[in-house]
Amino acid sequence: MDQTQTTITDAPRAVSRLRGVLWDGVLPEGLGLCFVAIILGGFAGAYVAGSYAAQRAVQRETQVIASQLATRVAGTLANLSDAETPDVERHLSLVGGVPNLRDVRWLAADGMLRGAWSPANGAASTTPATHKLCRATAPVQAPDGTALGEVRLALVARPSNALHASLLWNWGMTAGVTLLLFIALYHRLRKHLRPMSAIDRNLRTLATDAEHELNTLMLSASLGQVATGWNTLVEQLNDLRRQIERTEHTIASSDVLARFEGAVFRRVVDRLPFGVMCIDDEARVSYVNDAATALMRKQRDTLLHSSVEDALDEPAVTQALLGVRARGGGGMIVDQTQGEREHETTLRYRVLPLAEQPGSHMALITLEDIGVLRESQRARDNFLYHVTHELRTPLTNIHAYAETLTKPDFDDEQTRKECYNVIVSETRRLSRLVEDILSISQLEVGSARLDAGQVDVQRLLRQTVQDNLGAADEKRIDLTLSLPPKLPKMSGDKQRLAVLFNNLIGNALKYTPQNGEVHVGVTIEDSSLQISVADTGIGIAPEDQEHIFEKFYRASNDAVQMVTGTGLGLALAREVARLHGGDIRLESELGEGSTFTIDLPLPNTELVEGTGQ
């Protein structure tokens, strides 16, 4: 403890001391003085009472003596003859030797004074006024029975000096001894009382101290062992208080941190993209986040505090919860499908126990809409299914024709040649198919790289049309190309753009009946290059138009099914267009033909002279 900060207040000022003495009466000095006063006062009172009692006793004794003396004087006077009357005073004087006799008188029967005696005036004057006079009267009767009057005398009830001295001595000794004993006792207690007093005073100061500084309670070391012990106690108390304050501060800090973290985590959980629901020990919903309410299509207020059965309305999940409760440990997954076809949704419930011991209902339930996942899986399965199917077709041809080549029965030149041609063409088909699948996969996942360069679009289009003229001639289709006078070069991947143009022109030729027309036109509008491929083919039904660019999608009508195709051409074409920042539009009418228009953004580049075909 820092002694410099200790305030020693065991030497109060006179005013406060006096106030302590007079008002509080708890200071040891005040207490001692009070006791001294009580003792002295008590003894003084006792002395007064004793003196009074002694005086009363003397008066009673003097009264008896006075009565006896009056009787004796009356007897003496009755024996006197008339002749001796003049000697009355002599007789009366006989009793003058009685100490404390104040006055003796003989009154005749007729009230006449026959004789009187009194001590000398000096003696009368020395009698203190506080001394009582004891008067006695006795009748004087002659031997013959004749009343000769009465004797009246007065004695002074004077206590003896020895009595006073004895009283004073005894009481004085008793008071002195008592006082000495008290002083000794007080001196002995004072050592203990002063710390108590200081403690009391300091406690009062502490009570009025706004800051409640415990150092206020510290005592001076001069107050002895009690003060030392007390100071140790205060120091320990002070340490404990500081420790508590530190702990409180730490707890408060932790609490703030916990509240902060709790608030952050709460917000995080509130905004999680999948549903979160907490089940308490009474199998009621204690928490549910926004995603969960949205997925379950229920109000939060409806879900909160409701039982699991009411909230989930799904027996399989409730069963899972019971299973988790009974088993403990790992969680369970339940998939719940609602609705049909395009309205079908599948929710995946994951039930995870929150309690470590089995038997508790506390659990966490997460909800996910796995419809998208399922759709994705379905699309992947569908893709694989189509891929394997498409791969099997050329493989079947290659396999069958290769086997044919091995048979001696087909050893003629024409058959061999036919087999070789089919194997080669189907191998090309297979290769092209694999390339298409690879390309579209790369384009879809974004891993495809554009081998960008300056592409002469007019030359590329002309070349593509040229490549397809053979197929057009087979069906006697009029394939034409019209180019503007000047066509800018564009930045792009020549090979992929060639695939794009070829797929569209090839598709147009495939789905256009004999003697039809396919026209490829190019226009420049608002810095975009628009390449249209219009045919007079079978057209595309409105319900097929929105799916026509999907992988492996082929319209279900017979006219389409009659034509071989993988269903990848348009999907690939659109991916290439989009990879170049453009897109493909479709205008079509069933039975009338289709026009596919490629929009490609065109930077400000040089224009190249072009010629129409």
Next chain:
Amino acid sequence: MSRILVAEDDPHILRLIAMWLKRNGHDVVEARNGNGARDLVVAETFDVLVTDINMPGLDGIQLIEAVVSTGHIHRGIVVLTNRWDHGEIRERLSQWDVRVIPKPFSPSRLSEVVDKLTAVDTSEAPHEGFVPDQSSLS
């Protein structure tokens, strides 16, 4: 000489099957789609029908449905398909007495199956139900 109807939309496969079956002395009639094959069965009788499943117009299953009731296929039906692993197709095929040869297939194996069917006396026509051709599956 047995009359064989082959329904197959792939011209190369159709040509090949016809070539192999003709070599074995069968009279082969070719159909490029299901509709054409059905029309032929309705109009004529055949010993064996060899058909693909995935065809434009009437597919192989629909074709079988259409022809079995006519009684114009005397000896049996052979199905060639590259969708033999499709559960629904297997299930639907199982209702008839058909032989299934998965694609890619061996033409010699097909010839053997057709020869076996045409060689069996009609009074002992088997009813084996759906029997995938295990040798071709491998």
